[in-house]
Amino acid sequence: MRQLIAGNWKMHGLSADAVALARAVRDGAGGVDADLLVCPPFLHIPAVAAALAGGPEGSTVALGAQDCHQAAQGAHTGDVSAPMLVDAGVTHVILGHSERRQNHHEIDEVVREKTEAALRCGLAPIVCVGETDAQRNAGQETEVVGWQLAGSLPQGFADPRKDGLSCAVAYEPVWAIGTGRTPTLEEVATMHAFIREELVRQFGAAGHGIRILYGGSVKPANAKELLAVPHVGGALVGGASLKAEDFLAIARAARDLGDEVRTPGPWG
Numbered sequence: 001m002r003q004l005i006a007g008n009w010k011m012h013g014l015s016a017d018a019v020a021l022a023r024a025v026r027d028g029a030g031g032v033d034a035d036l037l038v039c040p041p042f043l044h045i046p047a048v049a050a051a052l053a054g055g056p057e058g059s060t061v062a063l064g065a066q067d068c069h070q071a072a073q074g075a076h077t078g079d080v081s082a083p084m085l086v087d088a089g090v091t092h093v094i095l096g097h098s099e100r101r102q103n104h105h106e107i108d109e110v111v112r113e114k115t116e117a118a119l120r121c122g123l124a125p126i127v128c129v130g131e132t133d134a135q136r137n138a139g140q141e142t143e144v145v146g147w148q149l150a151g152s153l154p155q156g157f158a159d160p161r162k163d164g165l166s167c168a169v170a171y172e173p174v175w176a177i178g179t180g181r182t183p184t185l186e187e188v189a190t191m192h193a194f195i196r197e198e199l200v201r202q203f204g205a206a207g208h209g210i211r212i213l214y215g216g217s218v219k220p221a222n223a224k225e226l227l228a229v230p231h232v233g234g235a236l237v238g239g240a241s242l243k244a245e246d247f248l249a250i251a252r253a254a255r256d257l258g259d260e261v262r263t264p265g266p267w268g
């Protein structure tokens with residue numbers, strides 16, 4: 001399995017900026033040995049879908065969203081449902097990002113419901129977990145991440161999927177997001193090994209088939225060393241994904257995961 005390099009564009013850019021960025025990523029993706037994903041703001045999804053579809057042969061960049069509602073439809077002003085995303089050509093969705101957890105008070109239970117909603121309609125969720133600065137300083141980082149994993153990942157998260165899309169967990173220490181600070185490679189290794197153990201504890205052998213992305217101030221200068229850490233299955237990139245050349249440079253640092261992430265056996 002290849003590493004997954006996912007760009008979270010957050011609430012940046014107007015439609016024309018999104019189209020230009022999508023085209024630049026698409027055109028530069030040809031020789032990259034990684035799975036690529038871009039996650040524009042909701043409103044730009046149709047324009048980005050069209051831009052990605054017009055790419056040269058061999059350039060496949062997947063399209064993701066940054067959130068979805070847990071209900072398929074209903075009286076939820078301002079929200080977007082998972083089936084609506086599928087209808088617009090989206091294949092992946094970021095859920096439980098720390099900015100959603102903090103700014104929209106999303107607790108683990110809500111993240112789990114959203115993840116279930118995504119799985120129900122065939123979207124591949126990327127579920128974010130990570131501790132705050134205060135929690136790490138108090139030595140609580142593994143405890144916090146363990147609770148988030150137990151509370152946010154529903155049964156069936158690790159099931160093999162007929163469409164070949166794979167779910168992922170993103171470890172994003174909150175204090176590293178958008179700050180330029182990153183954990184040491186040892187800290188990343190320790191946390192990713194812990195998350196792998198938890199996934200196997202929760203899902204059995206299928207837990208080996210889940211990519212664990214690292215996110216938090218990934219840039220071209222540190223991508224190679226971060227992506228080389230055992231159990232790092234790719235990167236979730238914020239700021240650096242807004243420049244195609246930086247995003248592609250990060251993707252060029254990706255490696256094949258070999259046996260580290262084992263796709264679960266044939267589905268029944």
Ligand code: PEP
Nearest residue numbers: 177178215216217238239
């Ligand atoms: C993010 O918000 O998911 C993220 C990783 O941001 P940045 O790369 O800017 O730290």
